[in-house]
Amino acid sequence: MELDVIADDKKNILVGATEYMEYSIEGTNEWHTYNAGNPPKFEGDQTVYVRHKGEMNLHPGLTRIVHFSANK
Numbered sequence: 727m728e729l730d731v732i733a734d735d736k737k738n739i740l741v742g743a744t745e746y747m748e749y750s751i752e753g754t755n756e757w758h759t760y761n762a763g764n765p766p767k768f769e770g771d772q773t774v775y776v777r778h779k780g781e782m783n784l785h786p787g788l789t790r791i792v793h794f795s796a797n798k
Contacts, residue, residue, distance in 0.1 A: 729790040731776045738767045740792060743776060748786070750775045757786075768794040 731742040740749065740760070748757040749766070752773035758766070759779065768774055772794045778787030
C-alpha cells in the first residue's frame with residue numbers, strides 16, 4: 727500500500743501523515759511516532775522516511791522517502 731504523504735516546504739511539515747505512522751530523519755536510526763496535533767517541523771534540506779507503524783504482531787509498512795528543500 728503506497729503512502730500518500732508529501733512535503734509542504736512552505737510550512738515544513740508532512741502532509742497526509744497520521745498517528746498510525748512514524749518517521750525517521752536521514753542520518754539517524756530512530757523512528758518517531760507522528761503526532762498530528764503537534765506535527766514535527768523539517769526545515770532546510772532534509773530527507774525524511776515515513777512508514778506505517780508496526781503494531782502488535784504486524785511489521786512496519788513499506789517506507790516512503792520525502793524530501794524537504796531549503797529553497798522555498
